[in-house]
Amino acid sequence: MTLSEFQNLIKEKGYDAYIVTRNNMFLGQDILPEENRLRELSGFSGSAGNLLVFPDRAVLFVDGRYELQAAREVDAEKIQVVVTRETIATWLQNNIFDNLKIGYNAWCHSVSETDYWNRVLKRFNFIEDKENLLNIRPSDKKCEIFEHDVKYAGVSMDEKISMLVPYIQKNKCDAYFLAACDSVSWLLNLRSDCLPDTPILRAFALISADGEVSLFANDFSKLGEELAKYNGKNIGMAYNNTPRAVFSLMKEQNIWIENLANPILLWKAVKNPVELDNLRKAHRRDAVALCRFLHWLDHNWQNKTELDVVEKLHDFRRRGENFFSNSFETIAGFAQNGAVVHYQPSQATNLPLSEGSLLLLDSGAQYYDGTTDITRTIAIGTPTQDMIDDFTLVLKAHIALASAVFPEGTSGQALDILARSQLWQRGKDYNHGTGHGVGFFLNVHEGPQNISSRSSQTPFQPGMVTSVEPGYYKENCYGIRIENLVETIDAGFETPMFCFRPLTLVPLDKRLMNKYLLTEQEIEWVNGYHRRVWTEISPLLENAELQSWLKKACAPL
Secondary structure, eight states, X not given: OOHHHHHHHHHHXXXXXXXXXXXXXXXXXXXOGGGOHHHHHHOOOOSSOEEEEOSSOEEEEEOGGGHHHHHHHSOTTTEEEEEXXXXXXXXXXXXXXXXXXXXXXXXXXXXXXXXXXXXHOTTSEEEEOTTOTTOOOOOOOOOOEEEOOHHHHXXXXXXXXXXXXXXXXXXXXXXXXXXXXXXXXXXXXXXESSSSSOOOOOOEEEEETTSOEEEESSOTHHHHHHHGGGTTSEEEEOGGGSBHHHHHHHHHTTOEEEEOOOTHHHHHHBOOHHHHHHHHHHHHHHHHHHHHHHHHHHHHOTXXXXXXXXXXXXXXXXXXXXEEEESSOOEEEEGGGGGSTTOOOOTTTOOXXXXXXXXXXXXXXXXXXXXXXXXXXXXXXXXXXXXXXXHHHHHHHHHHHHTOEEETTOBHHHHHHHHHHHHHTTTOOOSSOSEEEOOSSSOSSEEEEEESTTOOOOBOOTTBEEEEOOEEEETTTEEEEOBXXXXXXXXXXXXXXXXXXXXXXXXXXXXXXXXXXXXXXXHHHHHHHHHHHHHHHGGGOOSHHHHHHHHHHTSOO
């Protein structure tokens, strides 16, 4: 459906506006291309955004990561792009003063979000679209569902359910409705190949107070049948990630609903000892693939393109033991394309590599024994002094956070300042978060912890795996980002203090370091990191040429 066709349709149905989100009913999860109504209507391909469609115009809301990308992809004559941290609700409150009837699909918005609209925006009438005008539904693609072996997961499904049952009983509920499908996947040790880069099982689960589990995937008619058994009883759910449509179904069945936080979010964020041991192995294996790739790139970048880089890196990774897929579409942005934060090359945008600029390469893999995510900024030919100095500033930001020691109870909002302050001192900043939680053979982005200026207040705990990824982007010139995954560990003091230990073990490009901008402590951090890379990865490289390359890459500054 085109935007103009949809505008005619909502006008015909009597709506003054309609909210289109990238979500389907599995809120906050990735989707398949054929499910992406936001891209279908707007042309915007980013992983986060909302479209407010009026009969005669449309407004696309994106955050700072997608400012340049949205400008490239969206027809400015038809759609206004608003780059903001505000929600649609805040924008409506501040910009629209008429009384509007606004439609939305109740499967695509949470109970919390729609409650907020109705509570705060009283001059608007928000109407559930019962007709499903955009035909939003899960793809008919056939998927293989498989068990995630306990030798990787560390804890069995029965043990995990036995953790959840007391929570349900303590809160005096007859069941708990779990809408977050990454939590469902973790709880049941189940995965699938439905999505190209994320092995989650796309399903809801209803867990009774005695531990019986009912699963709901594509056939949501069975959901209504199962809920009918709970007429007059209590069911808990997390309002912030349960679709409004499920809430409405429960109300129709006269079910009492409790807004209960999803405890699995924190349980799966704190990796168990088996998961952590597996993750370390997966990252060493991933480092071998990256070292092979970087060695290849050093000798073969001439006459290659961004898409060649994507294909070659995937080829090196897929040869590794336990490889399942990439963990997201590889970001390979050369020169000005690197300044587009989440740029992904296509035939239309594919740049050839050429002398004298930077390649920003953000990539990761799903292994059965762990998920990886790494960004390296690589000099192609001889970099300019500005490139070197800007890279060094980002490196200083990375080191400031990666080497931090912080007290128990510290959240990501406090940690974010440690990285940004290094850039702020030179009048620079970056328009994205500094770190995100990472799942275990699940979503490469997960909560509840993260590191950003608008972070959740979830304190960091030992066992959490998080990215550290400050950056700097010079529009129309180049982009720089340095990303390692780290595990939170005890810092070893009498007073409870924590610190980070890198999981990612791939050399940083010393050609881009101005050591005269680095302190002695920062130089020692770089040298210490490279010593560890050499010690752990060199024995895994299969030939003397690769070892010689790594030895040079890890030589002291």
